[in-house]
Amino acid sequence: MDTAAASSPNAVLRPGIAERLWGASRIEFSLRGYHGARVQGIARRAGCNVALLYRHWSSKKALYLDVLRSVYQGIAREVVALMEQGRGAPAVVGAYLDANMRDPVGAQILIREFLDGGPFLSQLVAAEPTLVEPVRRAARAIASTDGASEVLRPGLDATLAVLSIGGLAALIASAHEASRPFFDEPIPTEAWRRHLYDLLLYGVLACPAQVGGPLPP
């Protein structure tokens, strides 16, 4: 990756050390959050020493900001791509559920950031205001009646709706196994997805449109 890494014989013999550090960072931050994560823990997970990590990132904070930005952008891009395959609220709800369920590690990093009050996400947005654009697009899409048979429930705030949908999708994607004590049998991820899709879609649509026909799959 760079000349510094090449000076370490071990690194040369192990291609992809940067990738392993990256993956290890995602796991550590998802399990522990920013405050609980330890640089030593990340290096151990990646099977390298801390000095090697510090050649790529100057501090835990710098590494976390990179990981958080990548997770946020990755899920947001996936949401936008999936959303554009359909229209209106059904497309937005399905996109948030699938984007988060495809990256449960990333979803958990986001939820832990939200629980901390979102300080680093705020910092990223302040430096790069276009980061909020995917949420704005989802809010416009969910409110769009263009060619769709579904109509948004009157009085619903589209941005609050999008953040609720995204929050619940990320929470269940990363934490649905915690529901185990309340059921005799484990609930498959697909059953959670169907349940949330219906719950959220009925939650945002006006009734007459729903009564008019079956919901899209």
Added chain:
Amino acid sequence: MDTAAASSPNAVLRPGIAERLWGASRIEFSLRGYHGARVQGIARRAGCNVALLYRHWSSKKALYLDVLRSVYQGIAREVVALMEQGRGAPAVVGAYLDANMRDPVGAQILIREFLDGGPFLSQLVAAEPTLVEPVRRAARAIASTDGASEVLRPGLDATLAVLSIGGLAALIASAHEASRPFFDEPIPTEAWRRHLYDLLLYGVLACPAQVGGPLPP
């Protein structure tokens, strides 16, 4: 089994310090989760030394289990009490929102436990199976049509619905400030509550009943 009495803040320790240790534990676990919390951090927040804490709890795990059980029971009791003031889905949704919003610190402890996969909640439930009873009661109440004009949406699983309602309520109660970058002005807690009440209630009710009249406040 009632360990709560023995572990209640004023059971053994001199009044004042006991409450401070208990409150400090709640804060530390809510901000850091089980893995990130440190006994030294709790003692520092309480303004006492670690030895005093260890006089009452043998380990961080013992303390966490007491705090988690107390939070879970406290919110569950509040949910049941609020739920019994009304009927059907409106009462259940309102009860979960209010119980979590009245104890955002407790709500955050629960969410962090869920993100960890719920290992300690599972342990508590295994030792004391009646802990799941409030969720069962809420599931029966939400599905109840007894005297209520609202009818649950056909096909909805009442337990999945209750866990989704509880999860979103706890998440927003403890993390809604993280939505700040997406709005020009802060969203008051009461506006979040109204939004979630409508979203979740429309999400679980069948349409014809909703069309028939205005939703309860």
